[in-house]
Amino acid sequence: MSDQSPDEDPFVTVVVVTYNSAATVGETLSSLAGQTYPADRYAVHVVDGGSTDDTEALAAEYGAGFHVVAGGTIGACRNYGIDLAEGDYVAFTDSDCAVPATWLRSHVDRIAGTEDHVVGVGGPNRPFPSDPPFAKLVGSLQGTVFGSGGSPQSHAIDRVREVRSVACCNVCYDASVFEEHRFDGEINVGEDAEFHFRLSEAGYRFLFDPAIAVSHHLSATFADYCKKSRSYGYAMARIQRRHGKVIRWYSALPSLALLGGSLAGLDDLRRGRLRNAPLLALSFLLVSGYATRQVYRDRRSGLALLVPVMLAAQYTYYGIGFAEGLTTPEPVPQELP
Template identity: 70%
Template structure:
């Protein structure tokens, strides 16, 4: 049975809640302190799952705390947080970057960890992140540790299909948080839904308050430019509710594309090498169609269609090997929707100023 958080104590002694896991106070002084920050907004359908997983950690109960930073929810998110006794901070109208910074400002721990309000972490999550961080204690480049995010076991077959596709090179562009990489390595960025930072890095770097989507990519780009790296451990995975429908997949990837383009415009540099590929593919398709219409010969469009079928067929084969389901036949549709949405969003981000 999951136990709730108490109302007193904590790492700071000023109202922060300490986790009650039932494991006692063992190793009280030998483990680093951790503040886990969960950013949320209207998250009633999923946030209880997140907080339940965080209250069941194997990490010593007096060495970590959970802080929820809310962007001004209008549903019952605050009531759910109260049920779990966690500290609940409200940043009315704030974006994700600003909410993450509020959690950082609140923390006085050795490490700051983040997961999202539509995720659930394994019971050993903090233990694993802290232990992995310790193995890089002598490497000043390493400022954090992260791992992949995977669909929930209870998610729909379509959601799991999306997760498997995004675990392929074509579905993730090779990003370690999505791509199915089976070895530990140093990377330039990890997903903020599964990350632990050395808190000292926040004395010099912060999330950008004005960035709402892609805020982790923007911060991690600046860190990588300064020579810092993250340790990516594929064994430290969290469950994440991915897109449950084609409509949701379109909306999410369009917002990702827009955010990435705006970040790259701001820095004047290519943040992710693959970010322009979907837009370039759309442009190439349009040019090919125009050329074939002018010449009245089907030359370029069939060639591009054949290339797409080869790429999507390869991805479908990988998904079938992963999931063993005939739904892998839908991968070309998922592939097309994700790339079109991201490409449209990226083009919008290049041409339209921030609102």
């Protein structure tokens, strides 16, 4: 805890983890420099995994601290930022995000006076207004139960409530939680889900406030969308395999659906008639139709008709990644000479 007079705002350390993000980190740092929170009551630190672009120059331009963890995972870089932190709170946003001017003030006001078991506050992330139509479509799809599993990052959650996890692109922690808990320094994707799982197992919770939103550059192309879906599936499987526990009950559903669909198709081929395929197709049409309706209501765009294709790709690639994460052997530690 920092020493401060009763009428001073608590000091906040803001950590931005980055790697070769010169194209977007300027927006992030510019938004952090324009906060309504008193400038002498917060500091911004950029923790870099070893970029080869102009990220360092941009950090200097906006007066942010710049620190390199060469080859570091996202988890390791977050921990390094925590080591740098001073004050009562530690906030994180990502280097492809922009925060509103009231971001720190909203977080501090919301977290102040919360119960002891609440260790932080988070909120949704939404596409930039200037992002391409496909990225906005991704954002709307994430706002549906079938696009995100109803996770707290979804802007469809419209009230303040306690949750077990939030996205690290938009979170503010009570710094005291880091006295005993840290991110897993070996994890590069899904490090926030793994960390928050351990916190939830210890009895801690977060407040999710849908009014504290950040802008986030989401997948701008279909190929990137598929790639990220696969990497998320892989990461979630590895995390659950490491703990030997189910972290998110729905995470295995895409893989199970792929397996079940394949077996059903093989059974139809064996029987020489379509019996299972029509039922599977009807089920998918009902799910994708509901999601399409929700996305259209949000976007009012004919591009919502792409939702069935996007859902099919998301489930397929996530399911493949999850299966890979379950079956890929753990790397063998190298013995030192």
